[in-house]
Amino acid sequence: MPSEATAGAILTIDLGAIRENYRRLQARLGAAQCAGVVKADGYGLGAAEVARALAAEGCTSFFIALLAEGVALRRALGPGPAIYVLNGLPPGSENEAVEAELAPVINSTAQLKAWGEAGLAAGRKLPAAIQVDSGMSRLGMPPAEVEALSREPTSFDGVAVTLVMSHLACADEPAHPANERQWLAFERLRKMLPEAPASLANSSGIFLGPAFHFDLVRPGAALYGINPTPAEPNPMLPVVRLQAKVVQTRSVEKGAGVGYGHTYRAEDPLGLATISLGYADGWHRRAASAAWFENVRLPFVGRVSMDSIILDISALPQGKLGAGDLVELLGPSQSVDDAAGHAGTIGYEILTSLGPRFHRRYTG
Numbered sequence: 001m002p003s004e005a006t007a008g009a010i011l012t013i014d015l016g017a018i019r020e021n022y023r024r025l026q027a028r029l030g031a032a033q034c035a036g037v038v039k040a041d042g043y044g045l046g047a048a049e050v051a052r053a054l055a056a057e058g059c060t061s062f063f064i065a066l067l068a069e070g071v072a073l074r075r076a077l078g079p080g081p082a083i084y085v086l087n088g089l090p091p092g093s094e095n096e097a098v099e100a101e102l103a104p105v106i107n108s109t110a111q112l113k114a115w116g117e118a119g120l121a122a123g124r125k126l127p128a129a130i131q132v133d134s135g136m137s138r139l140g141m142p143p144a145e146v147e148a149l150s151r152e153p154t155s156f157d158g159v160a161v162t163l164v165m166s167h168l169a170c171a172d173e174p175a176h177p178a179n180e181r182q183w184l185a186f187e188r189l190r191k192m193l194p195e196a197p198a199s200l201a202n203s204s205g206i207f208l209g210p211a212f213h214f215d216l217v218r219p220g221a222a223l224y225g226i227n228p229t230p231a232e233p234n235p236m237l238p239v240v241r242l243q244a245k246v247v248q249t250r251s252v253e254k255g256a257g258v259g260y261g262h263t264y265r266a267e268d269p270l271g272l273a274t275i276s277l278g279y280a281d282g283w284h285r286r287a288a289s290a291a292w293f294e295n296v297r298l299p300f301v302g303r304v305s306m307d308s309i310i311l312d313i314s315a316l317p318q319g320k321l322g323a324g325d326l327v328e329l330l331g332p333s334q335s336v337d338d339a340a341g342h343a344g345t346i347g348y349e350i351l352t353s354l355g356p357r358f359h360r361r362y363t364g
Ligand SMILES: *Cc1c(COP(=O)(O)O)cnc(C)c1O
Pocket: 037, 039, 086, 166, 167, 201, 202, 203, 204, 218, 219, 220, 221, 222
């Protein structure tokens, strides 16, 4: 990781806020447990750091998407916590998962068979979650497959089913009829499977009420400060702050073309600042936006470049902003959800795009 002195931008991640968000979610649950979803490197914020912070809050179940992420997380966490691989295992990689003590989320009969064979070869039942497709049509066994397995007594030989789960497609829209339909399908399907703790809710699913909590909930976004209830004020604490360094400032005459393609032309004499952050850092070229300096909004002008963005700083007194000063792109002045709104995307994509060139500072 680049040092604070050598990096163009600084990403501050408040692990204390992540821990508080975990406590806020856990407080909404009765007897249900709260897992931590740390796929995609903890939504871009550092899976190892985030998972260790959650473990310190008592979190004992983690979810990642890929086997490779699971192997790395096991190294970071050590033995003990359950680590589930959401996408299941690529065919032939079962031994790697056994070695790292990972539990696949089994999404098909073929995956179940391969894991069962690995268990029989190892001479013990290997832990796994079984995922059923309750209506999202993305991952998990379709109902016909679940029914077929339930009729075959040897289906689960070599496998210890430690969780039965499914995933909601529309949890962030509480009035969406799919939520109720998926709940009913999940209830029906899980009864055909070996008895095990059940899990349906992601972050937004937690806010659909206790019926959706079952035994384990699987929040990701809410832990990282993304609003799980988009129609209501955000009940979570913000977690990230992104600041970029000013490279240089200049004054331009009326009519000056600014940036690639001269897509912006100064309508008046302007003060400009160029900052060390661009689309190679995950700030997408289409994401029109602004930065802030001491609560003053500094709009982007012209195109986002690979390594730099030009700001209109005419709203600041001359000489107020100079080389090396930090302007804020995410933080108190602009939340992750605000930035996503301006970019026509979701907070998840803003966070997971954050680049490897930043200096990362962990606090709390
Ligand atoms: C990503 C994911 C989650 C976490 O979802 P959030 O909306 O970030 O809370 C939970 N379950 C599954 C299956 C997922 O893929």
